[in-house]
Structure formats: C-alpha cells, structure tokens
Amino acid sequence: MFSKDIQTQVDKLLSRYPIRQNALIPILHLAQKENEGWLSEDWMQHVADICEVPLTHVEGVVTFYTMFRLKPPGKYHLQVCTCVPCCLVGGTELLEHTEKKLDIHAGHTTDDGVFSIEEMECIGACSFAPAIIVNEDYHEQVTPEEMDKMIDELRQ
Amino acid sequence: MAEETLVLFKNIRNPKYDKSLAAYKKSGGFKSLKKVFGMKPEEVVQEVKESGIRGRGGAGFPTGLKWSFMAKGTGKPSYLVANADESEPGTCKDRELMLKDPHMFLEGLMIGCYAIGCHHGYVYVRGEYFPSIKSLNAAVDELYADGLLGPDPLGSGFNLDITIHTGAGAYICGEESALLDSLEGKRGHPRVKPPFPAVSGFNGCPTSVNNVETLACMPFILGDNGVEAFKSFGPQNNSGTHLVSLSGHVNRPGVYELRMDVNMKDIIYEYGGGIRNGKKLKGVIPGGSSSPVMTADEVDVLYNFDDLAKKGTMMGSAAMMVFDEDTDVVKLLHRITRFYAHESCGQCTPCREGTHWSRQIVRDFLNGNGSDEKLQRLNRVGGNMMGTTLCALGDAAAMPIQSFVKKFPEEFRKYYATV
C-alpha cells in the first residue's frame, strides 16, 4: 500500500529498532501522510501486519494519540494553541476568530474541504505566543489580522 | 537589557552561526567527545556527578546519580533516550536547542551514550515539533556522513548510532516510563515502578531517559575545567546555567539563558522588560503549569530548584508564565484543569476521574454556580489526586488547583458572592 519511496523509509525505520513493534508510531505517521492525513481501517491493518501486532493494538494506539486522525482533515489543517501561555495573550480569542472566519467549530472541516481547525494543547512556542501550526509549519505571534491574511492567501 | 550567561546559547546568539557541523566544529564542537572517548565511562559519570547538574526536564534529579543507577552486567544492551517531548505548558526551550544548535545537543547525547555504555541512542521528539525533527534528522545525517556516527567515531572503536523517533501528541509521554512505552510502539501508559528504567526500561533493558537541555550541557561540563565552571554559575546544589522560557504578559517574552542565582523579579522586569501595557503584576506560574502559583509579592526569590522549593513551589522546567492584574484567575485555572483532563492517560482512578471532575467544578464557577462549599470541594478533589496516583501527572494536576484556591480565594468568590 505504501508508495515505493515511502516503503523504503518504512524498511529503514524497521531496521533502526530491535523489535518491529517499536517502529509502529513513526510508521503510522507515514501511513497517515500517504492517506491524505488520516488513517482508515485498511491502513491500520496494513501497518499492524508490518509491525506484527494485532489490529486491536494499533487501534488502541491510534485512539490514544491526538495526532492520529480517523477522518480526513482539510487541505490546510489549522492547529491553534489555546493553552495557558497562549491563552494569556489571546490564543482563545484567536481560535474564536478563526472559527468565525471559516464558519466552522474546532474539530471540523469546511464544506469545500480546504480548511480544518483543531484546538491544541501546548505546542511548545510559549514565548512566541499566540502560536499555530498549519499542516507542518509553525506560525508564531499570530494576530487575528495575520490569521485572516494567511487564510485568504492559502485559499488562492 | 540584562545579560545572559551563554553556555548553551553560545552559538545560537551568534547571528552568523549556521548550525552546520562545520560551524559547530569551528566553535569548538566535539572536542569534549574526543576527550571523553579517552576516559573510562565511570570517570565520565563521576565528572557529571561532581558537576552537580540536575535534570532540566522538570524533576531536577541529579543526572550523575541517575547514570550511576544503570544496571550493569545484565547481558542486555543499555540505552540512552533523550526526552524531547517538551509538552509542559510554558516550556519552549528544548526546541530552541534542537532547531538552532542541534549538534551541541547531539554531542551531549553521544557523551551520555559513552558514559553508560549505550551504542544506540534514541531521541523521542514530540510529534508536533516538525521543524525540530527536520533539523535533528539533517544534523544526524551530517554526523553519519562525517563518520562521527557509525562504526568508529573519532577512532574510538565505540560504534554509535542515533535514531530520531517521533511521538504523536501526548503530554504524558514526557513522563519517562510512559515515554518508554511509547518508544516501544504502545500507548503511552506510565509504568508501575519498581522496576525502574535503569534496571528495566526500553524493551526490558537498562535505560536512562534524560532531557535535551541536560544532555546539551555535557560538552561544556566535560570540557576543560568544565565541572568547576559549571558549578560556579549557581548556588550549592543548583549548578550551571539554564534556559528560562518566559511567557505571558511581559514586554519581552522569550527564552533566556541565565545563571541559577538570578532573582525572579529581575527575570520579569530586567530580562522580560516588565509587565506590558503598563499593568501591574498579579501572579506568576513559576515552573510550568504543574507548579504552585505565586502571588506578586512572592517573587523576590532566586530562581533555582532549591530556593523555589523552600517557597513551597517548584522551578520544574523553568517555564515562567507571568500574568497581570486584569487576568481572570478562575478562567486561567479552568484552562489548566482542561489541559490535565485532556492529557490524563486514564489508567488510574484518581487522575482519570479527578482531572475531569475538578474541571467540571471550575466550569461551574464560571457558569455562575459557585459557592464556598464548592470551593472546599474543589480543593478537596484536587488534593485527593496528590500522592495517590500511579505517576506524577496526578500531583501535577493537584498542585495548581490547590495553590490557586489558596492564593486567590477572593477571585473565586467574585463569581458567586452577592455581598
């Protein structure tokens, strides 16, 4: 199921650990990326076979960690932090602003599938708050205006 | 602005530094590792012990002592795992090291591997830290290309590998035994201790889990006269410089490298530039959200492990969150309880039920249904998580609740007092 390049990465990962199961979480990340940002039952079974663990085990792991998604996110997944330090300097307001702009609540995707919002716990950019992650990129000290600008640009 | 004491940020504060292996070597990198390869592993551990360095992840446990606990002669391989799960709210310092000077940290990791006889070190990076992961992977590739990692680094004959491992979003995986479970490809459930990781850790083998910053100190400590220099940066038992993540309502939030004998007041007003918008200070959460909160009149204290412990709070991961007079303290506590409820792994009864219930009580206050009785209940429920849970997350959830209730009772009463 993995594309050739990613399969090479998978094999390399498996060789870096004493037990195949140890590579489970990094391989799940690769599988999620291959499947457009989420994990289907088929992919979970495939990774379970690769790592030689029962499917129930993989399901338990996937539902434990917040980064594994069981339904597709938007093309641009906006992860807005509202934890303590960000909360102190406007993180909650930034989230509300984003929700209003896109007309969806956190945990949902826009109808055109372009944007999804996720409310985050501390993402480790506290001294540069408010901070967000868009897909894999950090954006720090984000004002509501900058958020608007970014969303409009991404829409293009 | 007040000056930093640059050890860890020595290269990072140099605007011309491009974090490449060549640049790192040029600034003196890997001299310590070469020296270490000429020492006996026990000698390395002894130096680290003498330096007095305490874990920079939050617990402040003496690192040299931790390494000396490693079980020997078990016939199993030993492992060193760097804890780069940095998820304690307020903390953003390890990422600075990983992003801007990965080689200093990696050299420290390699020194640690040699000290405990580990031939394959792992770095457990939280999954959200995409930029740090890329930075570390690039740095590790450089090391392999250079021969500093692989079968014979610096002609030592000590074959050494490093693998960068990603987490997937769980604060609890910063707890060392949960981290090991996660590294093994399982849910991040903290383990019953004993056995401790030094006896049975990664895949049942002796393991030491150390914070990124702690390891990044090793090149300095093992450098020329490093031990004495390191000890000179702070009072007895609190040696070295440390990275302070300053955030909240200050004019200049940021990560600062400071000695261990700097007054908290100075951190807020000198380094942080004082409270923004001309407001007054109301309180500080001194060491990550797990630490008991301090009121404005309590901040005249040296910012290190022991001085803060004497004041009934803790330095933890050196993440200082400053809040001003306009801050709604109850809302702040609500956000904190929400955090712990979200991050509890759910295994043990007090934390699973207590984190959620305490959040429900605080929310009740915000909804206008507070009372003296409920305030007592909040304090009781929070306190019941203290010392009864399987891991320290229960304590971490309990301390903010009890300290907020103790230090800011009138803020709660504002929500229900009609008089």
Added chain:
Amino acid sequence: MPVFHIDGEPVEYEPGEKVLSAALRCGKIIPHYCYHPGMSVVATCRMCLVDVVDLGNGRPAPKLQTACSMDAAEGMKVETLNPKVEEGRKLVNEFLLVNHPLDCPICDQSGECTLQDYAFEYGSGKSEMDYSKRVNGWRDIGTFVALERNRCIQCSRCDRFTREITGTNEFGMFNRGHELTIDTYADRPMTNKFQGNMADICPVGAITEKEFRFKRRVWKLKKNHSICTGCSTGCNVTIEHDRNEVFRLKPHENQNVNKWWLCDEGRLTYRLMNERKTRIHQPLGRVDGKLEGVSWEEAYAAIAERVADMSPLPEEVLALTDTHASNEELFLLQKLLKDVFSTDNTFCPLPKWEQSESEFFINTLITTDKTPNRAGALALKIKGDAKSAKLKKAIEAELKVVFVLGNPFEAEVEVLEKIKKAQLVVHLGTFHNSWSEIADVVLPGQYYSEKEGTFINKNQRVQATEVAVHALRRTRPEWRILADLSAALGQQSSYGSSADVFNAMTEQLKAFSGLSYAEICGVGKELRQQTKDSGMKVVKAQT
C-alpha cells in the same frame, strides 16, 4: 520463609512476592480491583493503597503505596487500618462512583460486586458530584457476554485477559483520560471460547453473562463445589442453584486442574442439570412391547427371574458402559458381571482424542474427549479400544443378558442391532436414548448435580462431584442400583454410600491405593499408579 508484618501480625512471604499476594494468602483483606493472581500487575485502580510505616530499613514510605506492586521485604511493617489508609480508600471509592451509574437495582452483579461491598465498607456514604456522568451504553461484545460500558471502572482485567490469558487480543483500551474505554473495537464480537471468565473477573456488572442475565439474584443462590463433566479435564466448578434449579456454573479455583478458569462450553452444561423432559423419571418394564412404569422391587424381581430361567454362560453376558460413569459405577458394574456371571466382558468406547498444547494455558483446557472418566475406565481396565474391535468380536456370540450403563456406542448402529437381539437388555441411565428404546428394563439413574461420584481426569487426578440439587423422586444413584441389582441376583454387599464404594476400591485395587475420600473431595489427588493412554494425541491449539 521470610516474614513481614501487617497490622502487627507476622505474614510469611516468598522472596519476590508482593505485599497484596502474601496478605491475601494469609487471609488478610486488602480491598482491590485490578489485581488478579493470574495476570500481570498494573496498580491502576489504587484501591489497595496501604501505609508502609517501615520499608524494612527503618524508614517509612513517603506516601501510600499500592500493595499489589510493593515487594514484601524482611522487616517491613504495613498498616491497613489507620486513618491515612481509610482516607485513601474513601477517596478512591469516591472517584469510582463519580461516573458509575446507580444500576444496582437492575444489575446482575449486585450481591457479588466488590464496588458495592467496598462502597459500603470504606465509602463516605454520600455523593458530592452534581454533574452529568459519562455515558457510553450497552454493547454486544461476544457470543457469551455483554458489556455495559457505563458500569466499567477501567480496572483493565478484561483487557489483560484477552492479551495474557487467551492470547486472542480481542479487547483493548481505546481513547484516553476520561474517555478511556475498554472493549472490542468497532463491531468485532469476541469468538474465544472462554468469554464467561471475563464476566467472572469483572469486579462490577460491566461484563455479564448473557445466559444468566436477569435470571436470579445471586444472594439467593446456594453453592456446591463439584466438577464439570463436559470433557476429560474436569475443571472444578461451583454449581449455583436456587429451589432445585441450577442457574449457572462458575469456576472453582484449583491450581492443579483449571487454575481460575472454565470454558463456555463447560458453563453451558448447567442446562442438562435442569433438563426434565428427556429424563427417565421412574423404573420401566416392557410389557407387551411397550415400556410401562413399574416399582423398583418389581423391576429387580423380574430381572432375577429371567436370569434364573436363562442360566446364562459367561460368554453370553456382557455389559456396555460409556465413560460418563463414575469410578464407583464402573467398579460395581464390573463386580456385578464378575461375581454374578463370572465374566469380565465390560466394554466402553475408547476413541482417540486430542489434547491441545499452547503457550496459553487456558487453551489446553478443552479436550476432544467429551467424557469425564475415560481415565477411570482405563484404571479399572474396562475393555475397549479405538475401533471397538474387542466388543465387535464379543457381540458375535448369542447374547442372553446385556447391561447398558448410560449411552455408549450411540453412533454404532450394528452394535445396537446385535444387542437388540439379546434376550434380556437392562438399561441404567439418566436420559432416554436408543438403548432405553430397545431395553426390556430401564432403571433411572441420577445426573451429576444430584449424586456423589469420583472421576479421574486426563491428568490422572481423582476428583469428586458433590450433591447440589435434589434428585428426581423416583430415581436412585447408579451405585445403589448396581449394588441392589447384585443383591437381587444373589451377591450381597454392605455399601451405605458412594464413599463406601470408593473406600472399598482403595482397599481392593492397587491403582486406587493410598487415596482418601476427604482429600479427593477437596482439591483432588493424582493416582499413584498411572495407566498410559495410547489414544491421546497432542496437537497445537488454534487461536
């Protein structure tokens, strides 16, 4: 053995043993949920918190410790009754009840629920929780059990069960924190053959047996220790009944046989204990081709008269028995044939059977030999072989008298046809079957739950059933029928009970020497001299 102290009393422990394990072994009660002696220690429920006032080195532990994870040490002093421990138990109990529904009035577990017991014993008695409770709902998780997730206290015993005990990994832990659920994922019902055990180990009414749902309140049930007769393993069970109706079988711990477990098939054997329609209710005699009710005296008299008329030669008499019969029944049947008819032609079916081997002990419990006393038949040297060759030879003769005990050779039509031609067929049995249809006299015996008897399991262990429910009024235990029949045919005996027969066996037979009845009724005992069973084949278990 080294010693430590709990509440001032010395407790012996094995090196490496945990405080809780040693305490429970010595009869000390420390409340707990997640600990189970057959599974790994997780220390997550926190109910077993104790105060270790001396770790064994003169210093106390800094906080309350879970007894299940604490290694016992020489000189350790543990307190379980002081105010600190009381507070600890109270708070754990409070946290568990915060999201637990008040289902006691409709919950099967009521009466044998440790949450109920501990709440009563250690709880604060009042609730301070005014918010909505977590709601997850009922799920059908398998063929044998159902899951009421609202009641779950996340002790994770069920999760560890399918991972460590059956190795089927059907259960798992999903989500985390407040949302943590432990069940099957998606719609994948369990198919393992030991689901009933999950209902046993669940401390609350989250996992319950479908078979037992809403049938009877547990405090009404009387319990008798007996053995399962569904296969040759002879797992120890408790027969739980009320007013002569059996409601369920539960495993009885026996470390030498079934440890803590019982398979679902075995649990379902309780149904036969309640079966009445197909039971033989009274002695029957064939009059003008039809079976009619007769008295015991009439039955015995008729048999004695016919035998006297026929004066059969040894080779004209034989007995057939299945291996459901107890040792006493087999012994007396053999004795009847030997003493009265001077023949040793007692036959039983001895088909080949399979014993599973597996890295998971529980998979070795179910055997393909669905009778409880094959080893007894072998020890008593009842004749038989895999293809029943010896029997087929013996029935070539002109048979005059045939005794049939139970339902042997039920599939062998040619045997049935040959026996049918015998002049006198006497059937001793509990249920109507093809033998009672062709018999001239039918004598009603009793089922396992109604009588005492000893049985030998696949590992040569002698165990006994115990009388649990009243037998049908006009039936008698087979040992007594055989003794009375022998007497009617001229061979008196003085057995007063099944135990008397067993004791006679220990005196007369080398194979049974040295056994005491009391010991058999407890944990059972292995035969000193064991007969090799060439019909057993060891196969790898399929999970």
